[in-house]
Amino acid sequence: MAWGKHLSPRKFVDAGESDVEAFLQNLADQGKAGWQIEQAEAALKLLHQSRYPAPWSADWKVRLPLAAATASPERRPPLDEEFLRARHQGKSDRGELPPRFAPFIDEIRAAVRARHYSYRTEQTYVGWITRFLAYAAPEKRQDLHPSQAKDYLDYLSVVRRVSSATQNQAFNSLLFLFRSVLEMDFGRIEGVQRAEQRRRVPVVLSRSELARLFESLPESCRLPVRLFYGAGLRLMEGLRLRVQDVDLELLQITVRRGKGGKDRIAPLPVSLVEELRDQIAKVRAIHEADLAKGYGDVELPDGVALKYGGRAREWGWQYVFPAAGFSVDPRTGRTGRHHLHEVNIQRAVRRAARDAGIVKTVTPHILRHSFATHLLEDGADIRTVQELLGHSDVSTTMIYTHVLN
Numbered sequence: 001m002a003w004g005k006h007l008s009p010r011k012f013v014d015a016g017e018s019d020v021e022a023f024l025q026n027l028a029d030q031g032k033a034g035w036q037i038e039q040a041e042a043a044l045k046l047l048h049q050s051r052y053p054a055p056w057s058a059d060w061k062v063r064l065p066l067a068a069a070t071a072s073p074e075r076r077p078p079l080d081e082e083f084l085r086a087r088h089q090g091k092s093d094r095g096e097l098p099p100r101f102a103p104f105i106d107e108i109r110a111a112v113r114a115r116h117y118s119y120r121t122e123q124t125y126v127g128w129i130t131r132f133l134a135y136a137a138p139e140k141r142q143d144l145h146p147s148q149a150k151d152y153l154d155y156l157s158v159v160r161r162v163s164s165a166t167q168n169q170a171f172n173s174l175l176f177l178f179r180s181v182l183e184m185d186f187g188r189i190e191g192v193q194r195a196e197q198r199r200r201v202p203v204v205l206s207r208s209e210l211a212r213l214f215e216s217l218p219e220s221c222r223l224p225v226r227l228f229y230g231a232g233l234r235l236m237e238g239l240r241l242r243v244q245d246v247d248l249e250l251l252q253i254t255v256r257r258g259k260g261g262k263d264r265i266a267p268l269p270v271s272l273v274e275e276l277r278d279q280i281a282k283v284r285a286i287h288e289a290d291l292a293k294g295y296g297d298v299e300l301p302d303g304v305a306l307k308y309g310g311r312a313r314e315w316g317w318q319y320v321f322p323a324a325g326f327s328v329d330p331r332t333g334r335t336g337r338h339h340l341h342e343v344n345i346q347r348a349v350r351r352a353a354r355d356a357g358i359v360k361t362v363t364p365h366i367l368r369h370s371f372a373t374h375l376l377e378d379g380a381d382i383r384t385v386q387e388l389l390g391h392s393d394v395s396t397t398m399i400y401t402h403v404l405n
Contacts, residue, residue, distance in 0.1 A: 003044060012052045020044055020062050028065040033164075037064060039395070088155045093131035101133060104141055111181050116301075119331060120236075128173035144182060149174045201402045202369040203360050210370060212356035213349070221348040223275050224321045224340065228364055230269035232371035232388055234259065235346075235364040239339045243280055244316030248273055255390065257301065264390040279320065287318050290337060297336035299329055312336070372400045 006023045007015055020041070027037050041064060048057035097105075108129055112122045135155060136148045156162045156170055178184045205213065210229060217225055228238045237255050245254040246268070253266045268276070290296040297312040298319060311317055312334075319339040327338050345364055353362035360366075368389070375385050386397040 003040075003047075012047070013054070015048065015052070015054075017056045017062055020048075021065075024062070025065045088151075088159050091135055091155060091159075093135040093152070093155070093160075095134055097130060097133055100140075104133075105130065108177065108181055112176075113331070115180070124169060125173045125176055128170045129177050132170070132174060132177070141182065144178075144184075146178055146184065149178065202373075202399060203362075203366050204373045205358070205360065205362065205366060205370045207374070209356070209358050209360075210367075213352050213358060213362065216352035216355040218348055218352075221340075221345055221352075223272070223279055224345065225349060225364065225367065227269075227272060227276075229367040229371050230272055231266040232368050233266060234368060235342055239319075239321060239342060239345070241320045242316065243283065243318050243320055246276060246280065246320060248277055258390050260390075260392065262390055262392075264387070266388060276320070283318055283320065283322060284315065286322060286337070287315060295326060295335060295337070297334050299336065299338065369400070372397070376400055 003023060004012070006026065007019060023044075024037055024041055027040055032040075041062060045057070045060055045062070048054060049060070105126060108126055109122060112125055117125075132149070132152050135152050136144065138144050138148075152174070153167060153171060156167050162170075214222060214226055224238055227233065228235065231238075231253050233241075233253075233255065237258055240256075241253065242256070245256060247253070248268070251268045251270060251273070253268050255264050255266050258264060287296055291313065298317050300312050300317060319337070321340045322337045323340055325337075326335050328335050342364075349362055349364050353360070372385050372389055375388070376382070382394060382397055382401070385400070386394050389397060391397045
C-alpha cells in the first residue's frame with residue numbers, strides 16, 4: 001500500500017494530519033488527477049476514523065492540494081509553465097532522422113520482436129522513439145540520457161499539449177528504449193510536467209439511435225459493428241476475433257489478449273447467432289478457396305507463431321471478419337488474408353451516424369460505452385459489468401453510473 005510505504009518505518013497508528021497532507025501532496029506532484037487525490041483522501045479518512053482512530057482524525061481537517069481543489073488541476077504555477085515553454089524554444093520532434101540512426105532503429109525493432117510484442121506496439125514504440133531522437137538530436141546513442149526523456153515529456157505537455165494518455169504512451173516507449181535497448185537505469189523521473197488528465201463522461205447512444213445507426217451501415221460492416229455493441233468489444237478485439245473463439249452453442253466469445261494482455265469471456269447475443277453462423281460458413285468457403293490457390297496463411301500471435309507456425313493455415317485460426325483481399329505481412333513478408341481494416345470500420349460508423357441524423361460524435365468505441373450503460377439501465381450489477389468489460393478496477397466501470405444520473 002502506498003500509504004504504508006510513505007509512513008515507513010512508522011506504523012499507521014503513528015500517523016498525523018501533516019503526514020496525510022504530505023502524502024496527498026506527493027500524489028499531486030506525481031501528476032495524479034484531482035479525483036484520484038480525493039479518492040485517496042476519502043480512503044485515508046475511512047482508515048483512520050474506523051480502524052486507527054485518533055483525536056486528529058475524529059475532527060478531520062486535512063487540506064487537499066491545489067490539484068484536487070480545482071476542476072482543471074494546476075500542478076505548477078503559470079509562471080513555471082511559461083519558463084518550461086521557454087526552455088523548449090527552438091526544439092521540435094518533427095522531421096526525418098539522419099541516416100546514421102537507421103541501424104539503431106533496426107535494433108529497437110529487433111528488441112520489440114524478441115519480446116513478442118504486437119506489430120501495433122512495435123509501430124507505437126518506434127514512432128515515439130523516433131520523435132524523441134529528433135527532439136534530443138544526439139550525435140550518437142551513447143549521448144542519450146534519461147534527463148533528456150524528462151525534458152521531452154515536459155515538451156509534450158507544455159508545448160505540444162498532448163493528452164495524458166498520449167504522454168503515457170510516450171513514457172512507456174522511452175522506458176522500453178532506456179531499459180531494454182540501452183540497458184540504462186531509467187530510475188524515477190521526478191518533476192515531469194504531466195499532461196492534464198480529464199475524466200470525461202462517455203458518449204452513449206440510445207437504443208433508438210443504435211437502431212438507426214445499424215440501419216445506415218453498409219452490409220459489409222453491419223454484423224461486426226452490431227457485435228461490438230452486443231458483446232461490449234473494443235474495436236480491435238472484434239476485428240481480431242478468430243473462428244475458434246466464437247461459441248455459438250454456449251453463446252459466448254473468448255476475447256484473447258485484450259487490453260493489458262488479458263483474456264475474458266464476452267456474451268454472444270442470441271439475435272446474432274444465425275448471422276454469425278452464416279458469416280463463418282462464408283469465411284470457410286473463402287479459406288478453402290485461398291488454400292486451393294496456395295495461400296490461406298493468417299497472422300498468428302507471436303508465441304503461437306514461434307511454437308506452431310504451421311497453424312497459420314488451420315481453419316480455427318482464421319479471422320471471423322477477413323479482409324476482401326490479400327496483404328503482405330510487414331514482419332514475415334508472407335502473403336495472406338488479414339482482418340478488416342479498422343479505418344474502414346471507423347469511416348463506415350462515422351458516415352452511418354451522419355446519415356442517421358445522429359449529432360453526437362460517434363466512434364466504434366461508443367458502442368462499448370452504450371453496451372455498459374444499457375446493462376446498468378437494465379439492472380445489471382456493477383461488478384458483472386466490470387467483468388464483461390475486462391476492467392481491472394471497478395472505478396473505471398463506475399464512470400458509466402454518471403450517465404445514468
